[in-house]
Amino acid sequence: MPDLAAPLIAWFRSNARDLPWRAPGFSAWGTLVSEFMLQQTPVNRVIPHLAAWLERWPTPTALAGDAPAAAVAQWANLGYPRRALWLHRAAVEIRDRHEGIVPRRVEDLLALTGIGDYTARAVAVFAYGDRHPVVDTNTRRVLARALEGRSQPGAPSKGDLATMAALLPEDQAEAAIVNAAAMELGAVVCTARAPRCEACPIAHACAWRAASYPDTGDGRRRQARYEGSDRQARGAILRALRHAPTHELPEEAVASDLADRAQRDRAIDSLVADGLIEASGGTLRLPR
DNA sequence: GATACGTGGCT
């Protein structure tokens, strides 16, 4: 296997974006919050929301002491609002089980609500400097191309972690950089749509390039249509509640513009089931 | 393992 670590490290040292969570002294809590926000939301949309969030809640305990409603409202238009609820739950768990300190062990991080294989290792590596493989969608695409000669990765699997682990240098600090560099490369050079191979530090060792860029992107499912969907209806209801003075509104006033009554009721029921809203006496509100 | 889950920018 070619040594990808050395060129990745060199490239990252001179090309890494100046992102807030890479600033020296950025807290583990800040890293955790940033990773929650970055779960499926683009970097540029996260940055201003992250700053506002940390100003309001500088510690897990501060967030845990506030109502879930405050978290869901502050989440604004970042998307997938259940992440706000999960982040609040994680803060409560950190306060109650870890004395208010973001845990360092992957096992403990995985036990927190809303944290999976990616986020647990991202916090352990980027906040605490420990040596673990960190694999996100960018890294999976980079590895699929460089090592397998495929244009897109296959389904996520535990094997991804083993593959990345095999590329990491022994040195802890360098291993962390390789993890970050693989993600960064996928985000800005080895992109899904129009990769900039002329700027790639590992192009010389890339199996996809050597194979003349075959299109192996078969079998990819299309994202469901959003316009007119139940998800859009949920979003409209939540947006109305976020903007309401006390985060509550009469059920009849919520999303009255939703033409499909059955769809509105479905959306309300599913939001209640998810814990994102509460319903009682004809009133809808964000969770207290 | 497939599916549900927001929102907005880009092509």
Added chain:
DNA sequence: TAGCCAAGTAT
């Protein structure tokens, strides 16, 4: 413009 895409997780 309709579709693609974005630092995933839980069920």
